[in-house]
Amino acid sequence: MIDAALNGAVVFAKNVDRLTAFYRDAMSLAVTHEEPGLAVLEGNGVQLVLHAIPPHIADTFEIADPPVAREDTAIKLFFRVADFDAARTAAAAHGGRFDPPEREWGARGFRACEGVDPEGNVVQIRTPAD
Structure with a gap:
């Protein structure tokens, strides 16, 4: 059952399946719901909803390979991970x-590292500082 009280975010995706694998494995999130064009992942008190961009819009742009960071957006997601190296390996695999x-x-008691998901969304990973 999905808890409507969770904190979270919605990311609109050209390829929901690819982003699902990335966030599941790199951020250790559990997939709690999947249907065509939609995936819900949860973990560490956050719910991430991956929602397909409508085809008539998705067909108007391409995602570079490797992805180019989309730094012109006002939002950056960040996730706590147990191990930066494991997150790097999982991210590269997807x-x-x-x-x-x-x-x-x-900063402020944590270590951070910047990156991008397979569609170029800028993502940060964090661990507690030693």
């Missing part, structure tokens, strides 16, 4: 990427 260790940074 068409995304995270910056290498030398580009990690820290």
Whole structure:
């Protein structure tokens, strides 16, 4: 059962299946609902809804391979992960990427690393600082 009280976000996707695999494996989120054009993932107190972009809109643009960061958006998602290296490996297996260790940074008690999902959405991963 989906808890309507969870915090979360909706990401509109050209390829819902590819993004589902990315967020499931790189962020360790559980898929709690799937149907054509829609996936709901949950974990660590967040619900992420991946919703297909309508075909008449999706057909008007291409996603680069490798994806180009879409930095002209006002929102960036971030997720707590247990291991940056495991997240990097999972991200790469599904068409995304995270910056290498030398580009990690820290603030307010956490370490962070920037990356992109397979469609170029900028995503940040975090772990507690040592």
